[in-house]
Structures are given as structure tokens and as C-alpha cells.
Amino acid sequence: MWKCKECGDSINPPSDICTICGKPTAIYSNIVFASEDEPELKNRFSKCEAEYQNTGKKHYCDELIKFLEENISVSINMRPESLINILSDPRIRYVNLHDNIRAKAIENLDSRIIAKRLMVDSVFGIDGDKINYGALNLGTIGLISYGKCCVFLKNEEISNRVSFLEENSFSYVKGSWPSINLSIPYGIRALWHTVAILTLVKHHKEFLSSKLNKEVISNMILFSEVNRKSDRYIEAQICPPIILSTIDKVLYYETEIPPEMARLVNSYYKSKTSIKKKDLIKLCASIDEEYLGDLLSFESKIKKLDIEFEVVEIASKESSL
Numbered sequence: 380m381w382k383c384k385e386c387g388d389s390i391n392p393p394s395d396i397c398t399i400c401g402k403p404t405a406i407y408s409n410i411v412f413a414s415e416d417e418p419e420l421k422n423r424f425s426k427c428e429a430e431y432q433n434t435g436k437k438h439y440c441d442e443l444i445k446f447l448e449e450n451i452s453v454s455i456n457m458r459p460e461s462l463i464n465i466l467s468d469p470r471i472r473y474v475n476l477h478d479n480i481r482a483k484a485i486e487n488l489d490s491r492i493i494a495k496r497l498m499v500d501s502v503f504g505i506d507g508d509k510i511n512y513g514a515l516n517l518g519t520i521g522l523i524s525y526g527k528c529c530v531f532l533k534n535e536e537i538s539n540r541v542s543f544l545e546e547n548s549f550s551y552v553k554g555s556w557p558s559i560n561l562s563i564p565y566g567i568r569a570l571w572h573t574v575a576i577l578t579l580v581k582h583h584k585e586f587l588s589s590k591l592n593k594e595v596i597s598n599m600i601l602f603s604e605v606n607r608k609s610d611r612y613i614e615a616q617i618c619p620p621i622i623l624s625t626i627d628k629v630l631y632y633e634t635e636i637p638p639e640m641a642r643l644v645n646s647y648y649k650s651k652t653s654i655k656k657k658d659l660i661k662l663c664a665s666i667d668e669e670y671l672g673d674l675l676s677f678e679s680k681i682k683k684l685d686i687e688f689e690v691v692e693i694a695s696k697e698s699s700l
């Protein structure tokens with residue numbers, strides 16, 4: 380699954396120095412750290428398993444693990460402009476804060492934000508500043524405060540270059556500026572093959588006490604509102620590059636758009652309606668010109684690409700009351 384960059388041999392478990400040739404493997408440090416944390420994670424899982432066993436629900440635990448393994452995926456929420464940029468050229472990769480700083484692409488950045496980001500990135504070792512952050516997602520619209528486009532990545536493309544942390548890495552920063560510090564407990568990291576275990580360990584009490592179906596489980600694992608501070612999710616750290624060929628599916632949402640409108644746009648995208656483009660443009664423009672701009676950009680790009688695209692219907696807060 381993991382390979383040494385120097386000699387090409389398979390390295391399992393992933394490590395920074397090759398056991399065959401003795402040279403650096405070039406496997407990203409977040410992957411190696413998560414692998415080293417595996418025994419602690421398995422310890423925590425054994426305790427949960429025992430709890431299920433004691434309540435006569437061992438089979439339930441096995442079923443949950445199987446369900447999670449079959450349904451996991453990783454998403455990154457981004458702004459429409461960023462996504463359109465990636466879709467426009469197969470060589471363009473998604474960039475993180477440090478890439479933008481190196482490219483001097485952002486003006487007047489708050490140095491405290493950069494310092495805090497660097498501190499959090501250090502949790503993942505020497506390659507921390509190269510990582511792209513996302514979330515474990517079983518099909519929700521993702522971390523909506525980060526962007527209207529929830530971009531799901533292809534499992535097969537990222538499974539050996541993603542690590543996970545039980546919570547958002549920022550939530551482990553304690554104290555207030557300038558005396559902030561970071562404390563990462565053991566057993567809270569995972570790789571693709573252990574993330575189902577991490578999910579169960581994190582949510583086992585809720586799983587035991589709730590009536591579950593896919594929607595309930597998905598919303599338990601990823602909870603997001605407009606305020607980032609209340610987001611609850613299992614963070615994913617994805618090694619670059621994230622490019623066009625890494626993208627599997629896009630969910631686009633807009634809170635201000637009436638659900639009927641979203642349904643109409645969806646039907647249009649899926650060619651299930653006889654509505655003409657100019658009529659759709661007129662309808663969208665009467666509601667929100669920015670929305671129209673995004674949709675037309677996506678239409679011209681996505682229809683030519685093999686990417687699933689869906690406009691998500693979400694009733695606005697007012698209309699849902």
C-alpha cells in the first residue's frame with residue numbers, strides 16, 4: 380500500500396525510514412504519526428468492544444464497523460471560485476494557507492492566524508504545512524462555513540495518503556494568546572483502515588443510546604452550522620495533490636435559494652426537464668445573480684467532466700419555521 384520512494388519496496392506499516400534500503404521513504408509524516416498511534420487507538424477500541432459485549436451488543440458493534448467501512452468518504456468544502464479554478468485545468472491543485480502565503484496570494488493576513496496554523500500543523504510533523512484539511516463525511520453537505528461546494532474525493536485516490544484526527548485539530552489548542560499551547564492525547568489518530576474504529580470509539584455512547592440509520596449516523600459524525608466553533612467532525616489530513624482527477628462528486632448548496640428552485644436546477648443538470656437554458660437563467664437571475672454566475676460556470680465545466688454534481692435543497696432558516 381505504501382511504497383519507499385527510494386527503492387520502491389512496499390512499506391507496511393508506513394515509516395519514515397525504509398526497512399529494506401535504510402533510506403528516507405518520503406511517506407508523509409502525518410501518515411507515519413497516525414500509524415505509530417495505532418496501538419493506542421486499538422486499546423481504546425478494545426474497551427468499547429468490551430462495553431458492547433457486556434451489554435449483549437457485540438454483534439451491533441461488528442455491524443457498525445462494517446457499515447462505517449462501507450460508507451466512509453472524505454470531503455473538503457471550498458468556495459465556488461476555488462473549485463471552478465481546479466475544474467478548469469487538470470494540472471491545477473488545491474492550495475492551503477501556506478501555499479497562498481508562499482505565493483503572496485493573500486494581503487494583510489493576521490500573523491496570529493498564521494502562527495496558530497503553524498502550531499496546529501506541527502501536530503502532523505515535518506510535512507504539516509503541506510497538508511490539505513478536510514473531514515470524514517458519510518454524505519452530508521460538509522463543513523459549510525468553509526465554502527458552498529462540498530467536494531468529495533475518490534476513495535481509491537486518497538486512501539493511502541489521508542490521516543484522521545478525532546476532532547478538529549484547532550480544538551486541541553488551549554489558552555489564550557500569547558500563552559497558547561497544544562496537547563494531543565494518544566489514540567486519537569487513524570488511517571483509512573482504522574478510521575471506522577476511531578469513529579466508533581468517538582461516538583460509541585451515542586451509538587448505543589440512539590436509534591440509528593444512515594442519516595442519523597452521518598449527522599452525528601459531521602455536524603456543521605455557519606459558526607465554525609460549533610462544528611463537530613473527524614478531521615481529515617490529505618497529502619497533496621488534490622486535483623481534478625481526485626474529485627468524485629460535488630454537492631453545492633445555497634441557503635437563500637428556495638428548495639423548488641434547487642429542484643428545478645437539479646433536474647436541468649440531470650437533463651430530466653424540458654426547461655430551456657434561457658428560462659432557467661431568467662428564473663435564477665430573479666433570485667440571486669451570484670448563484671446564477673456560479674451555476675453557469677459549473678455547468679460549462681462539469682457537464683464535460685465525469686463528476687457527479689448536485690444542487691442540495693436546504694430550506695432557508697425563515698422558510699423552515
Ligand SMILES: [Zn+2]
Nearest residue numbers: 383386397400
Ligand atoms: Zn527503500
